Amino acid sequence: MLASVLLPLLLTGCQNTPTNDLTGGISYQTLTQPSNNRNLDTQKIARIRTSLAAQYIRKNELDTAQRQLEKAFAADNRYAPAYDMMGVLLQQEGSRINLEKADQYFKKAIALDNDFEQARNNYGVYLSQMKRYNEAVAQFEIAGSALGYEGRIGALENLGRTYLQLDDRTAAAKVFLRVLDSNRSSLIAHIELVDLLLAQQRVQQAQLLYDETLILVQGQGISPRLLLQGIKLAAAQNNKTTRQQLAQQLLSAYPLSDEAKQLKTWLNNPEAPWK
DSSP states (O other), X not given: OHHHHHHXXXXXXXXXXXXXXXXXSOOOOOOOOOSSOOOOHHHHHHXXXXXXXXXXXXXXXXXXXXXXXXXXXXXOTTOHHHHHHHHHHXXXXXXXXXXXXXXXXXXXXXXXXXXXXXXXXXHHHHHHHTTOHHHHHHHHHHHHTOTTOTTHHHHHHHHHHHHHHTTOHHHHHHHHHHHHHHOTTOHHHHHHHHHHHHHTTOHHHHXXXXXXXXXXXXXXXXXXXXXXXXXXXXXHTTOHHHHHHHHHHHHXXXXXXXXHHHHHHHHHOTTSOOO
């Protein structure tokens, strides 16, 4: 019901809001299961090698991961997850040369298995990193629409954040509401929607979502972004006590954060809009 109330409110007007993310950047996944079921001995070898490569990538042992993937290709040069994992590996290494190579590996994985949603999500992460946002949107939309795909909610969260990079607040709001319809526990959707509502001065609706967000993060500590959101909400509702408490907490716990800098700027000129 809350989503149905928020949707018409969010779709009216747009303002710039910060896109810094509580949980870090857009994330890729390092699973190794393809969508097809070829059941060949060579594929089994390739799957094992690719799975080992994923473990080495997680430990940042990239040279060892690369050697495992070369063995996967030698066993089965049409095993799509190996190409996807090589793209992830090259992307994580991060040099200009390897970033350029990663593009072709992601494309090859999708060409070999057009229904490989994980590869589409990972390719979308890559495209977003390369600031090719419109291309990233297309990949995230496909992965986020694939019912049954375990990473579907993550792909939709990635899609919403990519729309924010494109400054398309209306599209971002629609996507984050889709996320909440499927998973009410999505922290990313809650946080982004609070900022979108605040930008439109929909304070009561933003407060409802903010209160839900605090429940979700119980026991995890409160981030500078959440503290700043609470300060903005308190200021909008003229709640000086809460505003002062949260401001003190932000400046004490995160004095060097971007949110603390925004707060100091605002305190020096409370009549100015938040930036």
